Amino acid sequence: MNRKNIIPILAAACGGIILIGAIRVLADADDNPAPDETVVTKVTVQTGKITEATLHGYVSGYGMIEPAPATADRPAASAQLASPSAGVVTKVDVVEGQQVMKGDVLAELNSGTTTAENAEQEVERQKKLYAQQNTSQKSLQDAGAQLALLQVTAPLSGTVARVNVKLGQAVDLTTVVAEVMDLSRLAVSAEIPSAEAGDLKAGNPVEILTEPAVTTELLFVSPNVDTANDTVLVRALLPVSSGLRPGQFVSLRIVTAVHTNCLAAPAESVVTDENGGSVIALVKGDEATQMPVQTGLRENGLVEVSAPDLKAGDAVVTVGAYGLPEKTKITIQNPPGDETSTNSLEAK
Numbered sequence: 001m002n003r004k005n006i007i008p009i010l011a012a013a014c015g016g017i018i019l020i021g022a023i024r025v026l027a028d029a030d031d032n033p034a035p036d037e038t039v040v041t042k043v044t045v046q047t048g049k050i051t052e053a054t055l056h057g058y059v060s061g062y063g064m065i066e067p068a069p070a071t072a073d074r075p076a077a078s079a080q081l082a083s084p085s086a087g088v089v090t091k092v093d094v095v096e097g098q099q100v101m102k103g104d105v106l107a108e109l110n111s112g113t114t115t116a117e118n119a120e121q122e123v124e125r126q127k128k129l130y131a132q133q134n135t136s137q138k139s140l141q142d143a144g145a146q147l148a149l150l151q152v153t154a155p156l157s158g159t160v161a162r163v164n165v166k167l168g169q170a171v172d173l174t175t176v177v178a179e180v181m182d183l184s185r186l187a188v189s190a191e192i193p194s195a196e197a198g199d200l201k202a203g204n205p206v207e208i209l210t211e212p213a214v215t216t217e218l219l220f221v222s223p224n225v226d227t228a229n230d231t232v233l234v235r236a237l238l239p240v241s242s243g244l245r246p247g248q249f250v251s252l253r254i255v256t257a258v259h260t261n262c263l264a265a266p267a268e269s270v271v272t273d274e275n276g277g278s279v280i281a282l283v284k285g286d287e288a289t290q291m292p293v294q295t296g297l298r299e300n301g302l303v304e305v306s307a308p309d310l311k312a313g314d315a316v317v318t319v320g321a322y323g324l325p326e327k328t329k330i331t332i333q334n335p336p337g338d339e340t341s342t343n344s345l346e347a348k
Contacts, residue, residue, distance in 0.1 A: 042329045045320035047283055048266035052312045055264060055297040055304050057257030059200060061234075063190035063208075065248040067181050068237055077185035078246075079156060081178050083171040085149040087111045094178070096163055100154045106178050107152040107165060116150035123147050158182035161246075181246065186238045187219070190252060191231035197221070199256040206236045209251045214242045218254065257297060264302040269316040270295060271323075280305065281317035281324050283332070288317050290326045 067078035087109035094106050108116035126143040129135035162179040165171060188208060192200065200221045208214035222233040234254070238244060265280055270293065273279045278295045281288040296304030317324060 042286075042331045043288075043320060043324065044331045044333050045281075045288065045317045045324070046334050047315045047332055048269055048318040050305070050310060050312055050314040050316060051264050051302070052261050053264040053302055054258065054260045055262060055299045055302060056255050056259075057199075057297050058253040058299075059192060059196045059256055060251070060253045061190045061192050063188040063250055063252050065186055065188055065238070065244045065246055065250065067246060068185040068187040069235070074185075075156060077156070077158070077187075078161070078179065078181040079154075080176045081106065081152050081155070081180065083109065083152065083173060083175045083177050085109065085111055086172040087150065087170070089165045089167055089169045089171060089177075090116065092163065092165065092167060094160045094163065096160050098160045100157065100160060100180060102154055102157045104154045105151050106154060106160070106163075106180075109150045109152075109171065111150060114146070114150070116147065119143070119147040119150050152177045154180050156180060156182055183246070184240045186242065186244060186246065187235050188216075188238060188244075188250065188252065189233065189235045191226065191229065192234055192254075194225045194230050194232050197232040197234075200232070200234060200254060205255040207253050207255070208238070208242070208244070209253065210244065214238060214244065259297055259304060262296065262304045263306060263310060263312060265293075265305045265316055266318050267298065267301050267303050269318045269321050270303045270305065271321050278305075280307075281321050281328075282310075283315035283317060283330065286329055286331070288324060288328050288330045290324070 067076065068074075070076040089107055090110050091108040092106070093108075094100060094104075100106065110116065123140075123143045126135055126140040130137065130140045158180045159182075160178060161181040163177075164179075165175065165177050171177065188206075200218065202218050202221060204218045206216050206218055208216070216236045216238055218234055218236050220233075220235040225232055244250070269280050270278055271280075273290070273292075278293050279290045280293055282291045291307055291310070293305040293307040293310070296306070298304070317330070320330075
């Protein structure tokens with residue numbers, strides 16, 4: 001090939017290489033913007049709404065169902081009946097589960113000196129003599145006292161919960177013969193940690209968390225702390241139709257505060273910032289901006305919140321709220337079936 005022809009070919013080849021290199025540089029420049037250019041990143045989140053709700057404060061605990069204790073105007077709802085004297089059981093007139101009336105005879109005894117049958121006959125004889133003015137009132141009273149030592153009677157109307165003796169059994173003053181219980185008068189007793197008992201007082205609403213739930217109110221809050229377990233005893237009477245039984249173990253909660261028409265946010269939308277404060281991410285358009293809030297009561301997945309200019313209906317980030325930068329571009333992607341741009345939460 002002629003040297004004169006080679007030179008133009010080489011020149012053309014070098015030009016092509018330079019052109020290709022320039023094109024690649026321009027392409028790289030498009031893919032990698034200059035350091036001073038800002039890349040806008042959008043975070044996909046889910047949202048909820050600020051609502052108005054009535055929220056409650058609770059103290060929770062566990063309690064035992066038991067017969068109601070004595071009050072100023074009523075005796076205790078149960079009684080363990082000890083033998084009135086030493087002797088031998090000659091008659092048991094009731095069985096467990098039987099309904100009895102106050103004054104009914106449950107069991108009879110023989111003592112070393114007489115029998116219940118003889119003592120009863122003596123009472124009847126003294127009554128007739130007293131009616132004829134042939135005996136003194138003291139003699140009649142003594143006969144009645146002798147009979148009382150040989151009979152175990154019900155001190156209240158109710159159900160025979162337990163019979164502890166049999167015919168022919170020897171008993172003394174320490175023997176519990178039977179137990180009678182008024183099942184229409186029950187109470188629940190619970191031991192609440194002393195650190196949580198400061199707001200408790202008689203009259204606080206109480207919810208027994210059975211199925212169905214039973215509602216009542218506190219009757220008694222002990223002024224003393226049990227030093228053995230650092231708890232305070234509380235007690236509430238149950239309604240007649242509670243359906244609960246003595247000895248039943250139940251969970252309960254005591255209402256200590258009620259805030260009506262307060263602003264409430266979904267619990268997952270309230271997060272803690274780097275300073276330990278509570279914040280929500282308030283949604284405006286395609287941006288979420290952190291807003292410090294004061295929090296209060298928590299119930300049913302809602303948290304009481306307050307902040308200047310915060311109002312019901314404001315949208316807040318729920319899923320994705322934790323660790324969200326202070327001001328962020330967002331894309332809202334709520335769960336399927338949510339036709340609005342925010343989660344619909346129904347305040348309870």
